[in-house]
Amino acid sequence: MSPTPVDIRPLRADAARNRARVLEAARELMGARGVEVGMEEIARQAGVGVGTVYRHFPNKEALISALAEDRFARIAAVLTEALEDPDPWHGFETMMRRTAEIHVADRALSEVMRNHGDAMQAAAEKYGVPELNERLIERCKAAGAIREEVHHGDIPMIMCGVGIATCSAAGRLAGEDGWKRYLEYVLEGMRAG
Amino acid sequence: MSPTPVDIRPLRADAARNRARVLEAARELMGARGVEVGMEEIARQAGVGVGTVYRHFPNKEALISALAEDRFARIAAVLTEALEDPDPWHGFETMMRRTAEIHVADRALSEVMRNHGDAMQAAAEKYGVPELNERLIERCKAAGAIREEVHHGDIPMIMCGVGIATCSAAGRLAGEDGWKRYLEYVLEGMRAG
């Protein structure tokens, strides 16, 4: 029972370049318009044919997952940094603001958290996001800085809500800075005391 | 230039019955699974053929609009009642809880507020929802019960966020009552003082 010896040879130079271009095009287009953008359009923007997109990602879901991993890696970094803040609440608050910014700048991210549960779960766990969230919350509770009833599972829910509401038709009624106020309400409400 | 004399004759009895059945089927299915349910399925559940659905609603969007009107009428009623509460803040808080419940029970509603801007705007305005929201907020501000920076356009944004986050994959992580905590945070954060 030796580990399956998957033949990992380096990608040919052009292939590596194209893969990167596809990812960047997908990030840009999906970030702006959501996961609904078509594979053809992504290919065009990347300057390759659709066939090439499918050579690198077996299907759309795989492409979305690759992007999700990227985002969760970033979120994990934000969480890790927050854990290093000497002031638990300040760390938490900063984390929430930065994470919200990531969501607001990338429309597809919230959509993944809404509809692609598997991709999200996998990406989040890969970077230890759930545990980091839990540690951050627990640390705040220990310091008496956050309400006792806050559940670490609330964080992704709230981020998904803020992110989606922002790019929604309803969100446009609240104006450009709507999401900032929204987030302030939530933060103020989570704070202890 | 007489007003166009649209021939409004009463629907034949069977037609009226079928129209109601289609609406009810759509309400039930879309409420549970979102606007993505197919027209064929709605027809089946209503016990009619697809052709009949299209006789009553020229296209899917029209059917969605009809449902949206229904919901906004309900929301308008909740707002009106809230305005009659002698305690401005209590009225506001109650309105938020009831409205959130309507959203949580009807998955399609938040989706309309997210993606079908036109249908939403039309339905909301038809029942005076924007003005009611504004009056409610202003009344709270006058009583010093709500933060000054709260904008009446924040309400639909927040409801859309809570509603969508609730039925999202991320929302499931927060458990059954996740949305209630979410709403509490927001309310607490909007309150003055």
Next chain:
DNA sequence: ACGCAAACGGAATCTCGATTCCGTATAGTA
């Protein structure tokens, strides 16, 4: 009971985006 406009059912069609296929091009190697 009769006649016909109003309704019906549901197969056929249309649309559009995802995915596959295969002939051609080329990086890397001897």
Next chain:
DNA sequence: TACTATACGGAATCGAGATTCCGTTTGCGT
């Protein structure tokens, strides 16, 4: 330079859901 495994482009195919069409049925006024 010649060779071949890789990679490429994009037309063709699939599939799912929305919408149309038309032959049949039915409510209801006479």
